[in-house]
Amino acid sequence: MFSTRNFNRSKPVLFILILFPSLLWAYQFVTGNLGVNPIEKLMDELGLMALRLIIITLMITTLSNIKPLKSIVVLRRMIGLFAFYYVCLHFSTYIVLDHFLDIQFIIQDIIKRPFITFGFISFLFLIPLASTSTNNMIKRLGFKLWKKIHYLIYPVAILASMHFYVLVRADKTEPVIYMGIIILLLLHRIFKKLIRPQLAQ
């Protein structure tokens, strides 16, 4: 049985572990060690990290259904905020380094290219999640409304994985794996919420 305290104690270590890649990539970028096409590489790494963290937050909720891991849920907020952190870095790399703040071009790009549309909407949906992540906000909104807002994580995850899926030219194995995990996690929630109560009756 892992207690809330066990998980809380692991937080500083997790914090450094999840933060570290961004610092490493920034360092490699500045020193010119990020390969032949560093802007593309930076954008890809940041985006992939963000998607993986989004999936991990969904997994944490599922894992917390297992009795001994019940308290793991205390890690969810930190990882969710880190997902937002990586999405912000990914998006600003696209805007600043890739397109040099050419806003008109970027708007066209978001409208015209479906994969960028998916990614952008996913980013927008993450903003209310990140900005209502404090205990104070939960109190102010009431838990019910807060929970409703945080259902946005589902469209966020689906859109983010579609963003990746459409980007890949061939061999879509990796995005398909992520989509599969997301679908399984969603099915588990639907089962828990809708089907199991009926079976119990």
Added chain:
Amino acid sequence: MKILSSEITPYKTYLNRRKFIKGSLASALLATVSSSAFANHDNNSSVYNTYLNENDKLNSYEEITTYNNFYEFGTHKKHPHLNSGNFKPRPWTIKIDGLVKNPQTFDLEKILSNVTIEDRVYRLRCVEAWSMVIPWQGFQLSELIKMAEPLSSAKYVQFVTVFRPEEMPGQQKRTIIWPYREGLRMDEAMNPLTILATGLYGHEMPNQNGAPIRLVVPWKYGFKSIKSIVEIRFLDTQPETSWETLAPWEYGFYANVNPNVNHPRWSQGTERRIGEFKRRETLMFNGYGEEVAHLYKDLDLTKFY
């Protein structure tokens, strides 16, 4: 052949060395530079810069050989460099068939002994909106077409890449339909800009760049420039090409570099030159309009992209 980056010389030095190699066949340098890549090498070095703009600078050997799209060795840009070590580009033959006087199979060495190798420095524009400037060695495709003696009914040329899953690990997975196929219209194939390249930077063609012989069509997106060619067919109808078959709404048969025709995934208006920070404007026909625009004067390029 493994080449240390310390051996890669700046282009000027490379040109001088090339002349030196030409002049002294017994030189020890021959150990690293293939003689067949330089069979009948053209001595006239003034053609190098004909096709470059003022602000075009050569990409480094490292950039050109470690950042490749060659799905036969894997789908990541690094894979061709990392996974192509077991590929054996010699001996090599090219089968010529379809609408020709005599279908036959040529030994690569035989082809090379009948052509003149030239240096051609071209811009390469990938459909993924990045570009490079590459010093190729090769000969005009038209020379091989003359050797092949196509019939007058031949209107198109199809090219096929080698299929060797045991040497090309990417082919063990069905990411695209193997073997890779590409095609050109006969007048495009005969255009003096279109070459079959056998080397780059004065070295025999590295495996990851399409050893031992590949097409280079500089006014089209990079995927048209098919690598490691084993078969050339002459046809009277437009051949199927790999990317067009896979996603016809994204890739057309012509695939001319065109900043005005957008791709669903990449804006084609600008490109990132590898090694540069800011994007640059993409030029119509990749800047080769003077040489090739006339080929398409009766064609609606927004429809035939």
